Amino acid sequence: MLKDALAAAVVAALLALPLLGFRLADSQQGLSLDYRFAWVGYAAAAVFIGRLGMAFAAAAFSRVFQRKRQTLLPLAGRPSRNRKIVGWLLVAAALLLPLAPFADRNLIDKATLLLIYVMLGWGLNIVVGLAGLLDLGYVAFYAVGAYSYALLSQTFGLSFWLCLPFAGALAACFGILLGFPVLRLRGDYLAIVTLGFGEIVRVVLLNWESLTNGPNGISGIQRPSFFGLPFLAAAPGRTTFHEFFGLPFSPGQRIIFLYYVILVLALATNLFTLRIRRLPIGRAWEALREDETACRSLGINPTRTKLSAFALGAMFAGFAGSFFATRQGFISPESFTFIESAIILAIVVLGGMGSQIGIVLAAILLVGLPEWFRDLQQYRMLAFGGAMVLIMLWRPRGLLASREPTIRLAADALEAAPQTAGEAAR
Amino acid sequence: MTAAAPPLLTVEHLTMRFGGLVAINDLSFTARQRQITAIIGPNGAGKTTVFNCLTGFYKPSVGRLTLTPPNNGGCFLLERMEGFRIAKDAGVARTFQNIRLFAGMSVLENLVVAQHNRLMRASAYSVAGLLGLNRYTRAERQAVELARYWLDRIELTGQADWAAGNLPYGSQRRLEIARAMCTEPCLLCLDEPAAGLNPRESAQLNELLLDIRGQHGIGLLLIEHDMSVVMQISDHVVVLDHGAPIAEGTPDMVSNDPAVIRAYLGAAEGEALPPDVAGGLPTAPPC
Structure with missing residues (x-):
C-alpha cells in the first residue's frame, strides 16, 4: 500500500516538475526563469496522501462494494421499488x-x-x-x-x-x-x-x-x-395570455x-x-x-x-x-x-x-x-x-447501472419452481 | 426411424471457398424430417462452415441448399436468402459453438426475444403495443407461456429472472437450445451442444434432443465431437474430412468405415477417438 502511494507520488512529482516547477517571470532583464520546487513537493505530497487514503478507504469498504456488485445482477422475484x-x-x-x-x-x-x-x-x-x-x-x-x-x-x-x-x-x-x-x-x-x-x-x-x-x-x-394566446404585453387584434386570464402581465409567465x-x-x-x-x-x-x-x-x-x-x-x-x-x-x-x-x-x-x-x-x-x-x-x-x-x-458502469428485466415470470410460477440449491450456488 | 422419411434439407454440391482455401468441397447429403443427422469430422474439417452456409452467415460459392418444410408445400432455397430470413421464413434455428446468449438480459427475456417476429406482428409493428391494445397483451401472454413451457423442459423456471450470463455453463447450453426452439423452427441446427458438458449433463442433453425430435417432430442437424452423443442419438451420420465428405450412413456403418478411421487417426490432434473405432482397431495409437 505504501509502495503504491510512493510510486504515485513519484509519478506526480515527475509530471509536476515541468508543469509547476518552472515559471517564466518578468524581470528587469526581460524574461527569466523562476523555480517553484516547493509546489512540486506539495503536489507529490497531496497525491501521496490521497492515494494512501484511497487504499485505506478501498480496504474498509471492500465488503460493501462486493455486496453491491452482487446486487447488480437481477435476482429472482425482487423488483426494485426504490x-x-x-x-x-x-x-x-x-x-x-x-x-x-x-x-x-x-x-x-x-x-x-x-x-x-x-x-x-x-x-x-x-x-x-x-x-x-x-x-x-x-x-x-x-x-x-x-x-x-x-x-x-x-x-x-x-x-x-x-x-x-x-x-x-x-x-x-x-x-x-x-x-x-x-x-x-x-x-x-x-x-x-x-x-x-x-x-x-x-x-x-x-x-x-x-x-x-x-x-x-x-x-x-x-x-x-398558449393555445393561440401569445405571451405579450399587448398584441393588436389578439387576446394575450394575461388579458384572457385577467392576470397582470409578467415576462415570467412565458x-x-x-x-x-x-x-x-x-x-x-x-x-x-x-x-x-x-x-x-x-x-x-x-x-x-x-x-x-x-x-x-x-x-x-x-x-x-x-x-x-x-x-x-x-x-x-x-x-x-x-x-x-x-x-x-x-x-x-x-x-x-x-x-x-x-x-x-x-x-x-x-x-x-x-x-x-x-x-x-x-x-x-x-x-x-x-x-x-x-x-x-x-x-x-x-x-x-x-x-x-x-x-x-x-461507478465505472455509470450511476445506476443495474438493469430491470422488461418482463418477469408471474410470482406464482416462480414459487411453484423453487431454485435448486446446487444451481444457485454455482 | 425409417430411411423413407421425407427429406427436409437437401444439400447438393455445396462448395465454399475463402480465397484459395477450399473449406468445403462438393458436399451433398440429405437430412430427413424427424431424424437427427450428425455431421462429424476432425477439427478443421469444415463442419461449422456447413452450418454457416446453411444459416446464411456465408454465401456458398457453389451448391444448392433446399429446405422442404413439412407443413406447407413450398420449398426454400437457402443459399439465396438473407441470414435473418432463413430463421424467420424458412424456420431454420441454430445454436453456436461458443454460446451466444444475450448475457445481460434475463433468461425469460432471452426466450421472448426469440419470438420477436410473431410478437412484432401482434403488436402491429409496435403501434398496438404502444397503445396497450388487447391483441398485443394476449400475444405477449402466449409468448410467456411458450417460454414457460421451455423453461420447465430445461429446468430453469426458478432462474427465469436471472441474467442469462450468470447461469452455469450447462444451463446456458440448454437455454440456447430452448431459445432456438422458441422460434418454432422446422430444422434445428446444433453446433457442438455437448461441448464442455459433464457425462451427466450430456446424458440429459441426449434425452432433451430425443424429446425434441419425438414430440415436436422437427429435424435436427448436429455437429458433435462427443461420440457418446453422436452414436447414441443420431439416425444418420455424415463424416467430413478437409471439407470433403468421406462417409455417410448409420452410426454403425460409419464407425466401421476404414476411411473414417483413417481420417480420425491421421489428422487427430487432441481429437477423441470414437470408442467403437478405437475398440475395433488392433493397435490404436494414443492421441
Missing part, C-alpha cells in the same frame, strides 16, 4: 418547482435548460443505451429539429405546435439517412462516422447561406403561444410556460421509452446490443431494428431542437457543435447505459452543477472534469 419511488418524487418536484418560493426567473430558466438535456439524454438513450449504437453526432438531429421549426415558422408562418411533428419527422428521416451507411459498422467505427455526420450537418448549416443565413443564424423565431412545455415533452419521451422497452422492438434493440449474430439467427431483421432505433432517437432530438429554437428565439450553427454531442453522450454513459433516472441524475451533475457554480469561474471546468473522473472511478 427506483420507482425516486422517479415519482422527481416528477413531483419538477411539477411543483415553479410554485416554490425560491423559484426565480433564473432558476426556472436553468431548469428549462436542464430539462432539454434530460430529454436529449433520454432520446440518445434509445440509440446508445438500448440499441448499443455509439452515436457521437446526435446534435445533428437536434440541429435539424431546431432549423426545421425556425424555417417552417418563418417561411410559412406555421405555429410551434404544428411544426413540432414536422420537425420530429424530418429529424427521424435524417436519422434513417445516417443509419443506412453505418448499418455494417459497430463500436468505434460507428462513432467515427456519426461524428463526421454531425460535423457535416453543422458545416452545411454554416455554409448554405441562402437557406440558413449561415453563421448569422436565424433570429426573431416565433415564440410559442418562462414558466416554456418550462412546463419542455417538462411535458421530456416526460413524453420518458414514457415512450419505458413503454417501448417492454415491446418486442425494444427487446430486439437490447438483444442487438448484446449480440447481433445471435439476433440474426433468431430471425430478427437487424437492418430494420437498427434504423428504427436511429429514427426514433433522432425524432426526440428533433422535438427538443424545435423547443430549443422557440425558447431562444435565435439559433445559429454555434449552438450545435461537437461538444454538445459529447455532453449528451456523457450524460447517457454517466447515468448508466439504459437507465432513465440515472440520466436525470447525470444531467443534473453535468449540466446543472456547472450552471449553478458559475461563481467558481475558471475553476468550474476543472471541478467538472474532476467530478467526472471521480464518478467513473466510483
Whole structure:
C-alpha cells in the first residue's frame, strides 16, 4: 500500500516538475526563469496522501462494494421499488418547482435548460443505451429539429405546435439517412462516422447561406403561444395570455410556460421509452446490443431494428431542437457543435447505459452543477472534469447501472419452481 | 426411424471457398424430417462452415441448399436468402459453438426475444403495443407461456429472472437450445451442444434432443465431437474430412468405415477417438 502511494507520488512529482516547477517571470532583464520546487513537493505530497487514503478507504469498504456488485445482477422475484419511488418524487418536484418560493426567473430558466438535456439524454438513450449504437453526432438531429421549426415558422408562418411533428419527422428521416451507411459498422467505427455526420450537418448549416443565413443564424423565431394566446404585453387584434386570464402581465409567465412545455415533452419521451422497452422492438434493440449474430439467427431483421432505433432517437432530438429554437428565439450553427454531442453522450454513459433516472441524475451533475457554480469561474471546468473522473472511478458502469428485466415470470410460477440449491450456488 | 422419411434439407454440391482455401468441397447429403443427422469430422474439417452456409452467415460459392418444410408445400432455397430470413421464413434455428446468449438480459427475456417476429406482428409493428391494445397483451401472454413451457423442459423456471450470463455453463447450453426452439423452427441446427458438458449433463442433453425430435417432430442437424452423443442419438451420420465428405450412413456403418478411421487417426490432434473405432482397431495409437 505504501509502495503504491510512493510510486504515485513519484509519478506526480515527475509530471509536476515541468508543469509547476518552472515559471517564466518578468524581470528587469526581460524574461527569466523562476523555480517553484516547493509546489512540486506539495503536489507529490497531496497525491501521496490521497492515494494512501484511497487504499485505506478501498480496504474498509471492500465488503460493501462486493455486496453491491452482487446486487447488480437481477435476482429472482425482487423488483426494485426504490427506483420507482425516486422517479415519482422527481416528477413531483419538477411539477411543483415553479410554485416554490425560491423559484426565480433564473432558476426556472436553468431548469428549462436542464430539462432539454434530460430529454436529449433520454432520446440518445434509445440509440446508445438500448440499441448499443455509439452515436457521437446526435446534435445533428437536434440541429435539424431546431432549423426545421425556425424555417417552417418563418417561411410559412406555421405555429410551434404544428411544426413540432414536422420537425420530429424530418429529424427521424435524417436519422434513417445516417443509419443506412453505418448499418455494417459497430463500436468505434460507428462513432467515427456519426461524428463526421454531425460535423457535416453543422458545416452545411454554416455554409448554405441562402437557406440558413449561415453563421448569422436565424433570429426573431416565433415564440410559442398558449393555445393561440401569445405571451405579450399587448398584441393588436389578439387576446394575450394575461388579458384572457385577467392576470397582470409578467415576462415570467412565458418562462414558466416554456418550462412546463419542455417538462411535458421530456416526460413524453420518458414514457415512450419505458413503454417501448417492454415491446418486442425494444427487446430486439437490447438483444442487438448484446449480440447481433445471435439476433440474426433468431430471425430478427437487424437492418430494420437498427434504423428504427436511429429514427426514433433522432425524432426526440428533433422535438427538443424545435423547443430549443422557440425558447431562444435565435439559433445559429454555434449552438450545435461537437461538444454538445459529447455532453449528451456523457450524460447517457454517466447515468448508466439504459437507465432513465440515472440520466436525470447525470444531467443534473453535468449540466446543472456547472450552471449553478458559475461563481467558481475558471475553476468550474476543472471541478467538472474532476467530478467526472471521480464518478467513473466510483461507478465505472455509470450511476445506476443495474438493469430491470422488461418482463418477469408471474410470482406464482416462480414459487411453484423453487431454485435448486446446487444451481444457485454455482 | 425409417430411411423413407421425407427429406427436409437437401444439400447438393455445396462448395465454399475463402480465397484459395477450399473449406468445403462438393458436399451433398440429405437430412430427413424427424431424424437427427450428425455431421462429424476432425477439427478443421469444415463442419461449422456447413452450418454457416446453411444459416446464411456465408454465401456458398457453389451448391444448392433446399429446405422442404413439412407443413406447407413450398420449398426454400437457402443459399439465396438473407441470414435473418432463413430463421424467420424458412424456420431454420441454430445454436453456436461458443454460446451466444444475450448475457445481460434475463433468461425469460432471452426466450421472448426469440419470438420477436410473431410478437412484432401482434403488436402491429409496435403501434398496438404502444397503445396497450388487447391483441398485443394476449400475444405477449402466449409468448410467456411458450417460454414457460421451455423453461420447465430445461429446468430453469426458478432462474427465469436471472441474467442469462450468470447461469452455469450447462444451463446456458440448454437455454440456447430452448431459445432456438422458441422460434418454432422446422430444422434445428446444433453446433457442438455437448461441448464442455459433464457425462451427466450430456446424458440429459441426449434425452432433451430425443424429446425434441419425438414430440415436436422437427429435424435436427448436429455437429458433435462427443461420440457418446453422436452414436447414441443420431439416425444418420455424415463424416467430413478437409471439407470433403468421406462417409455417410448409420452410426454403425460409419464407425466401421476404414476411411473414417483413417481420417480420425491421421489428422487427430487432441481429437477423441470414437470408442467403437478405437475398440475395433488392433493397435490404436494414443492421441
